[in-house]
Amino acid sequence: MDVAGFDWDHGNRAKCEKHGVTRGEIESLFRGPVSVFPDPVHSQTEQRFKAIGRSEAGRMVFLIFTLRRDSGETLIRPISARYMHRKEVAYYEKEAARTEK
Numbered sequence: 001m002d003v004a005g006f007d008w009d010h011g012n013r014a015k016c017e018k019h020g021v022t023r024g025e026i027e028s029l030f031r032g033p034v035s036v037f038p039d040p041v042h043s044q045t046e047q048r049f050k051a052i053g054r055s056e057a058g059r060m061v062f063l064i065f066t067l068r069r070d071s072g073e074t075l076i077r078p079i080s081a082r083y084m085h086r087k088e089v090a091y092y093e094k095e096a097a098r099t100e101k
Contacts, residue, residue, distance in 0.1 A: 003030075004073035012078050019082040021061055026078050028056035029063060035092075039064065048079065052092055060084040060092065 006027055013023060034053035042048045042064070051063040064079045084092070 002074060003067070003076055005075055007068045007070065007075040007077040016078050016081040019080075021063075021081040021083060025055040025057060025059065025061060026063060026081050029053045029061050030076070031056065052084070060089045062088070 006023075008023060016023070016026060029051060030053075032054060034051050037050045037052075039048040039050050046066050048064060048066050051061075051065060053061060055061050060083065061081055062084050063081045066077050066079060068075050068077045
């Protein structure tokens with residue numbers, strides 16, 4: 001996926017920060033290993049994706065996002081983000097270890 005950056009405005013910043021996840025943490029998620037999955041259940045009007053990964057601060061983050069085009073470039077538009085619960089992190093780490101074998 002060739003992405004030029006992020007599409008932020010007051011609406012999506014406020015929704016993500018509502019759960020304590022900062023703009024910087026969300027952007028840092030994509031600087032390291034991140035797992036991205038389609039989200040067909042929530043893709044009625046636009047294609048949405050789920051991302052799971054660790055921010056540079058070391059916290060596991062669950063992100064819902066879509067891709068937007070602006071001036072010929074593809075941007076990630078975060079829709080909602082939250083920190084993952086311990087059980088979710090354990091499941092993610094177990095699945096990651098299983099797929100590495």
